[in-house]
Amino acid sequence: MKLYYSPGACSLAPHIVMAELNMAYEIEAVNLKDKTCMTGDYKKINMKGTVPALKMDNGEILTEGAVISQYLADQKNDGSILGKFGTTERYQTLEWMNFIATEIHKNFSPLFFADKMMTNTQSQTDTKTCFKTILNDKFNFLSAKMGNNTFLMGNNFTIADAYMFTCMTWSKFVGIDMSQWPNLNTYMGRVMERPSVLRAMKEEGLI
Numbered sequence: 001m002k003l004y005y006s007p008g009a010c011s012l013a014p015h016i017v018m019a020e021l022n023m024a025y026e027i028e029a030v031n032l033k034d035k036t037c038m039t040g041d042y043k044k045i046n047m048k049g050t051v052p053a054l055k056m057d058n059g060e061i062l063t064e065g066a067v068i069s070q071y072l073a074d075q076k077n078d079g080s081i082l083g084k085f086g087t088t089e090r091y092q093t094l095e096w097m098n099f100i101a102t103e104i105h106k107n108f109s110p111l112f113f114a115d116k117m118m119t120n121t122q123s124q125t126d127t128k129t130c131f132k133t134i135l136n137d138k139f140n141f142l143s144a145k146m147g148n149n150t151f152l153m154g155n156n157f158t159i160a161d162a163y164m165f166t167c168m169t170w171s172k173f174v175g176i177d178m179s180q181w182p183n184l185n186t187y188m189g190r191v192m193e194r195p196s197v198l199r200a201m202k203e204e205g206l207i
């Protein structure tokens with residue numbers, strides 16, 4: 001299978017999942033500015049023009065990162081990074097995935113887009129302040145909920161950790177200081193040490 005990605009974008013999460021599961025995979029970079037990839041017009045692969053997209057072994061394309069990670073975990077189906085069908089653990093992991101997609105990931109996006117989408121500098125500043133405040137709230141919740149847990153689901157690394165870690169790496173680009181939540185800072189360091197995370201980050205040229 002092949003993952004279409006942009007370095008450091010949300011596509012890093014399924015990339016980590018593929019590495020974690022030791023799958024056979026290829027990756028292809030997408031230029032998100034002009035929506036091109038090695039094979040030409042990326043919109044012919046994913047009409048949405050966003051990453052990630054996964055070309056599955058049957059040639060079909062799957063989009064939406066949270067679902068791609070779920071699909072990848074189900075290929076292995078050993079319950080290691082996503083609980084098996086019917087278990088509470090599975091739905092609690094998916095609960096995290098939904099939270100990250102809707103409450104973390106998408107509240108980062110305006111921090112990247114504000115300068116491009118608005119010409120008025122005061123509007124840019126106000127927009128960024130608004131979304132940073134929202135994210136601060138989410139990280140306060142996350143910090144309290146996690147306490148000293150090793151990973152989001154306790155002792156086991158799951159697809160939700162791959163996604164949460166990916167979003168957290170964006171904090172340094174938008175001026176959110178993660179050191180104000182020492183347990184989250186430690187968590188990021190712990191995830192970063194995983195061989196799968198290092199491998200995926202190296203393959204994207206991030207380290």
Ligand SMILES: N[C@@H](CCC(=O)N[C@@H](CS)C(=O)NCC(=O)O)C(=O)O
Nearest residue numbers: 009010032049050051052064065066
């Ligand atoms: N709903 C999609 C959103 C993916 C998304 O926002 N991808 C960003 C990178 S993190 C992107 O491709 N942005 C380029 C654009 O919106 O033009 C998902 O969860 O996979």
